[in-house]
Amino acid sequence: MPIALSINGVFCALPDGMPPDTPLLDILRNTLGLTGTRFGCGLEQCGACMVLVDGRPVQACTAALDSVAGKQITTVEGLAGADGALHPLQKAFLDEQAGQCGYCLSGILVSAKALLDANSSPSRGEIAAALDGNLCRCGSHVRILKAVERAAAAMRAEG
Amino acid sequence: MNDAVTLPLSLTSNPRLDLWVRFQDDRTVRVASGKVEMGQGIVTALAQIAAEELDLPLDRVRLLSGSTEHGPDELYTTSSLSVMVSGASIRLVCAEARALLAEQAALRLNCAPADLDVADGAFVRGGEATGLDYWDVASAVDWSQAPTGRAAPKPAAAYRVVGQAVPRADLPAKLTGRGEAFIHDMQPAGMVHARTLRQPGRDAVLQSLDEAALRRASGDPGLRIVRRANFAAFVSGSERAAEKAARFAETHARWAGPRTLSPAMGEGAWLVGRPSDLREIGAPPADTTDAAGTVAATFTRPYIAHASMAPSVALARYDGGTLTIWSHGQGMHPLRKNVAAVLGLDPGRVVCHHRHGPGCYGHNGADDAALDAAIVAVALPGETVRLQWRREEEFAYEPVSPAMSVSVRVAVDADGWPFDWTQEIWAPSHVQRPGTGTGYMLAHEALENPPPPVQATDPPEERGGGGTRNAVPLYRVGAHRIRHHLVLEGPVRTSALRGLGAPVNVFAIEAMMDDLAARAGQDPLAYRLALLDDPRARAVLERTAAMAGWAGRGPGGDGKGLGIAFARYKNMAAYSAVAVAVTVADDVRLDHVWSATDAGLVINPDGARNQLEGGIVQAASFALKEAVKLDGGGIASRDWDAYPILRFSEVPPVDVELIGSADDPALGMGECTVGPTCAAIGNAVAHALGKRICDMPLDRDRIMAALLA
Numbered sequence: 001m002p003i004a005l006s007i008n009g010v011f012c013a014l015p016d017g018m019p020p021d022t023p024l025l026d027i028l029r030n031t032l033g034l035t036g037t038r039f040g041c042g043l044e045q046c047g048a049c050m051v052l053v054d055g056r057p058v059q060a061c062t063a064a065l066d067s068v069a070g071k072q073i074t075t076v077e078g079l080a081g082a083d084g085a086l087h088p089l090q091k092a093f094l095d096e097q098a099g100q101c102g103y104c105l106s107g108i109l110v111s112a113k114a115l116l117d118a119n120s121s122p123s124r125g126e127i128a129a130a131l132d133g134n135l136c137r138c139g140s141h142v143r144i145l146k147a148v149e150r151a152a153a154a155m156r157a158e159g
Numbered sequence: 160m161n162d163a164v165t166l167p168l169s170l171t172s173n174p175r176l177d178l179w180v181r182f183q184d185d186r187t188v189r190v191a192s193g194k195v196e197m198g199q200g201i202v203t204a205l206a207q208i209a210a211e212e213l214d215l216p217l218d219r220v221r222l223l224s225g226s227t228e229h230g231p232d233e234l235y236t237t238s239s240l241s242v243m244v245s246g247a248s249i250r251l252v253c254a255e256a257r258a259l260l261a262e263q264a265a266l267r268l269n270c271a272p273a274d275l276d277v278a279d280g281a282f283v284r285g286g287e288a289t290g291l292d293y294w295d296v297a298s299a300v301d302w303s304q305a306p307t308g309r310a311a312p313k314p315a316a317a318y319r320v321v322g323q324a325v326p327r328a329d330l331p332a333k334l335t336g337r338g339e340a341f342i343h344d345m346q347p348a349g350m351v352h353a354r355t356l357r358q359p360g361r362d363a364v365l366q367s368l369d370e371a372a373l374r375r376a377s378g379d380p381g382l383r384i385v386r387r388a389n390f391a392a393f394v395s396g397s398e399r400a401a402e403k404a405a406r407f408a409e410t411h412a413r414w415a416g417p418r419t420l421s422p423a424m425g426e427g428a429w430l431v432g433r434p435s436d437l438r439e440i441g442a443p444p445a446d447t448t449d450a451a452g453t454v455a456a457t458f459t460r461p462y463i464a465h466a467s468m469a470p471s472v473a474l475a476r477y478d479g480g481t482l483t484i485w486s487h488g489q490g491m492h493p494l495r496k497n498v499a500a501v502l503g504l505d506p507g508r509v510v511c512h513h514r515h516g517p518g519c520y521g522h523n524g525a526d527d528a529a530l531d532a533a534i535v536a537v538a539l540p541g542e543t544v545r546l547q548w549r550r551e552e553e554f555a556y557e558p559v560s561p562a563m564s565v566s567v568r569v570a571v572d573a574d575g576w577p578f579d580w581t582q583e584i585w586a587p588s589h590v591q592r593p594g595t596g597t598g599y600m601l602a603h604e605a606l607e608n609p610p611p612p613v614q615a616t617d618p619p620e621e622r623g624g625g626g627t628r629n630a631v632p633l634y635r636v637g638a639h640r641i642r643h644h645l646v647l648e649g650p651v652r653t654s655a656l657r658g659l660g661a662p663v664n665v666f667a668i669e670a671m672m673d674d675l676a677a678r679a680g681q682d683p684l685a686y687r688l689a690l691l692d693d694p695r696a697r698a699v700l701e702r703t704a705a706m707a708g709w710a711g712r713g714p715g716g717d718g719k720g721l722g723i724a725f726a727r728y729k730n731m732a733a734y735s736a737v738a739v740a741v742t743v744a745d746d747v748r749l750d751h752v753w754s755a756t757d758a759g760l761v762i763n764p765d766g767a768r769n770q771l772e773g774g775i776v777q778a779a780s781f782a783l784k785e786a787v788k789l790d791g792g793g794i795a796s797r798d799w800d801a802y803p804i805l806r807f808s809e810v811p812p813v814d815v816e817l818i819g820s821a822d823d824p825a826l827g828m829g830e831c832t833v834g835p836t837c838a839a840i841g842n843a844v845a846h847a848l849g850k851r852i853c854d855m856p857l858d859r860d861r862i863m864a865a866l867l868a
Binding site for chain 2: 075
C-alpha cells in the first residue's frame with residue numbers, strides 16, 4: 001500500500017518504495033517541494049528544520065518516514081491560512097522586523113507555535129527556553145523574543 | 160546642477176546609465192546594484208535612495224542586485240561600504256535620470272524643466288497634471304550615456320523616503336516558506352544534486368577511491384562521479400544518494416600528503432615569531448626610559464568561523480556555450496571573472512546571478528561552492544547542477560577569520576596620561592578573496608594545474624587595513640606606532656569576517672584604556688573623555704554611559720561588572736560605543752547591553768538598528784564562546800556542538816540608539832558595534848572579577864583559571 005503523509009491537513013501520497021528511514025526533511029523538500037522547512041545541519045543541532053508532529057516540535061532532518069507516518073505534520077507553509085492570511089506569529093515577526101537573513105525563521109516560527117499552543121502567556125524566559133534549540137547567527141534574538149511576546153498578546157486578544 | 164563632481168568609483172567603472180536604471184513597461188523602475196543582500200537589508204535601503212531621488216513611491220522601484228547580465232560591477236559587498244558607495248552612485252544616477260526625463264518632458268510641454276514637479280512619476284506643472292510621466296518620455300533619453308553627476312541630488316532636509324523606517328521587502332517570503340526565498344529552495348526542472356569530496360589540504364593527492372563501493376553505498380546504481388585530478392563530485396537525481404556518496408568517500412578515499420595540524424596552532428599565541436612580513440606604521444621608535452611608568456599586555460583571539468546557518472550551495476548549468484551560475488556569494492562580477500579564468504572560459508560566456516543565502520558576515524564557502532558547481536556543470540552539459548556543501552564541509556573548509564595576537568605597550572607620564580603607544584600585531588591574512596590576486600576558490604587547488612601558493616597580503620591602511628584595522632585609537636595617546644607582522648603562512652585558510660582585525664584591536668585598546676584609568680585612579684569613562692577631542696566620539700560615549708546608568712556603577716570585584724568601550728569603525732565609518740553589564744560566577748552571564756551609534760544620515764533607521772543589535776549579539780558570541788578547533792586532520796570543530804554560538808537563553812536585553820545627524824554623510828555601520836562589544840564585555844568581566852582576562856573567548860575555563868590564579 002502506498003504511504004501517505006498528512007501535511008498541513010492534506011494527505012500527500014508518496015512514491016512506492018520509499019525507504020522507511022528516509023528523513024522527513026528530504027521528503028518535504030525534494031519529494032513534495034515544500035521548501036520552507038530548511039536544512040541547516042542534519043544533526044538536530046540547529047532547529048532550522050523544525051516541524052510539528054502531532055503538535056510537538058520535531059527536527060525533520062532526522063525524523064524517519066516510518067516514525068511520522070499516520071501523524072499530523074505541520075510545516076511553516078501551514079501556519080498561514082489557506083486564504084493566505086498570516087498567522088499572528090508571522091504578523092508579529094513582520095511588525096517587529098524580526099529577522100536578518102531569515103534562514104532560521106521558519107524553524108523558529110514552528111517552535112514558537114508549539115510554545116504558544118501550550119502556553120498562551122509565556123514569560124520572556126519561557127520563550128527563550130522554548131527557542132533554545134533554534135540557532136540564529138545574525139543576532140536577531142532580541143527582536144524574535146519581542147515578536148513572540150507580541151504574537152502571544154495578539155492571540156490572547158483574539159481569544 | 161552640480162559643479163566639479165567627483166564620481167564614485169562604481170560610476171566611473173560602470174559608465175552607462177542603463178547599467179543602473181531602466182524604466183520598465185509596467186510603470187516600475189529597475190534600479191541595479193552590484194551589492195548584494197546578505198541579510199543586512201541593503202536592497203531595501205538602496206531602493207529607498209532611488210525612490211527618494213526619483214520622487215517615486217517605494218513600490219515602483221524594483222531593485223536588481225548582483226547580476227552580471229544587467230547590473231553594474233561593484234566588486235564585492237564588503238566593509239560596510241554599500242550605502243556609502245553603491246548608495247552614493249544610485250543617488251547620483253537617479254537624480255540625473257530625473258533631470259534628463261524632466262528635460263524631455265519640458266521640451267514636449269514647451270516649458271522650462273524647473274517648472275515641472277514630479278508626483279508618483281508623473282510630471283506636474285503649477286499643481287496641474289501635464290499628462291506626461293517618466294515612462295512616456297523615457298524612450299527619448301539616451302540611456303547609453305555615461306553618468307556625469309551634474310544633477311544635484313536632493314538636500315537631506317527634503318527627504319521623505321530616506322530616513323524612514325521601512326520594512327524589509329524580502330522578509331514576508333522568508334516567514335511564509337512559500338516561493339524561492341533562498342537559493343537553497345531553487346528546484347528547476349531536471350535539476351540534479353551534487354556533493355563533493357574535499358582535498359584535505361592543497362598538497363594532498365588522491366590515491367584511490369573505490370567507485371563501485373561508493374555507488375553501492377550511495378544506493379543509486381546510476382550515481383555519476385565527476386573527477387578531475389584531486390577533485391571529485393557525486394551526482395544523482397537523489398540528494399540523499401549524493402550525500403551518502405560524499406560521506407562514504409570522505410571516510411574511504413585514500414590521500415597522500417594531507418595536512419596535519421595540532422590544537423596549539425589554533426591559538427593566537429602560536430603566531431608570535433612565525434615567519435612574517437613586518438610593517439612599521441606611524442611614529443618612529445622612541446626612547447621612553449624617562450616615562451613615569453609603562454603598561455603592557457598581550458591580547459589574543461583564536462580562529463573564528465562565519466558559521467552561517469546553512470552550508471553553501473550553488474546552481475550551475477552549461478549549455479556548451481554559456482555557463483550560468485546562481486550563487487549567494489558577495490560579488491557576482493568577481494565570481495564570473497574567477498570561474499572563467501579557472502575553467503578557461505570566455506568571461507563573456509559566463510553569467511552569474513545572485514540569490515539570497517544564509518547570512519555570511521564575510522567570505523564563507525559560497526564562492527567555493529560556485530566553482531564546485533561550475534566544474535560539475537561543465538562536465539555534464541545540459542544539466543542543471545545543484546551542489547550543496549555538507550554541514551561539516553562548511554565548518555571544515557570555509558575560510559575562517561584569523562587568530563591574532565596583539566601586544567600593547569604604553570608609556571605614561573607622571574600624571575598617568577599616555578604619551579607613547581606601541582601596538583604590535585601578529586596575524587595571518589585577513590582577506591583571501593578569489594580574484595584579488597591573493598586567494599583562490601578552493602577546488603582550484605585540486606585541479607590539474609593548481610595555482611601557486613597564495614602570497615600573504617592584507618587590505619591597505621587607506622581601506623581600513625586588515626590585521627591593523629582599528630589599531631590606532633582615536634584618543635590622544637601621544638606618539639603612536641604599529642608593528643604589524645603579517646604571518647606568511649597560517650595553519651588554515653583565512654579570510655574576511657565582520658570587522659576583520661577590529662574586534663581584537665579594539666578589545667586590546669579599550670582594555671588598556673581601562674587599565675590606564677585604574678592606574679591613574681580615574682573613572683574609565685572620565686579618563687577616555689579627557690583624551691577624546693572628536694565631539695561625535697564623545698557624544699556616543701556619553702550617551703551610552705547615560706543609557707547604562709554609568710554614574711551608578713558599582714565597585715567591582717564582587718561578580719557584578721559594568722564595562723564600556725568605544726571605536727569609530729575603520730576610524731572613518733560609524734562611531735559606536737557599547738556598555739555591557741555582566742554577572743560572573745563560573746561563567747559570564749550578560750545582563751544588559753546598551754549602545755549609541757552615530758552613522759550620520761541613516762537611510763532606514765529600523766534596518767540600521769537591526770544591524771547594530773545583530774552585531775552586538777554576534778560579537779558577544781565571538782567574545783564569550785567561539786573558537787575554531789584544530790587537530791591532526793585540519794579543522795576539528797565541524798558541528799554546532801563543537802562550535803557553540805550564543806543561544807536565546809544567553810542573549811540579554813539590548814538597547815540601541817542612533818544619535819547622528821541627517822546633515823552628516825551616511826557612514827557605514829554594519830560592523831561598527833563588533834569591536835566595542837567584544838571590548839565592553841572584556842572590561843565588564845575585568846570589573847566583575849577585579850582581574851583582566853586578555854584572551855578570547857572568555858569562556859568557563861578562562862574564568863575558572865582567573866578565579867583560581
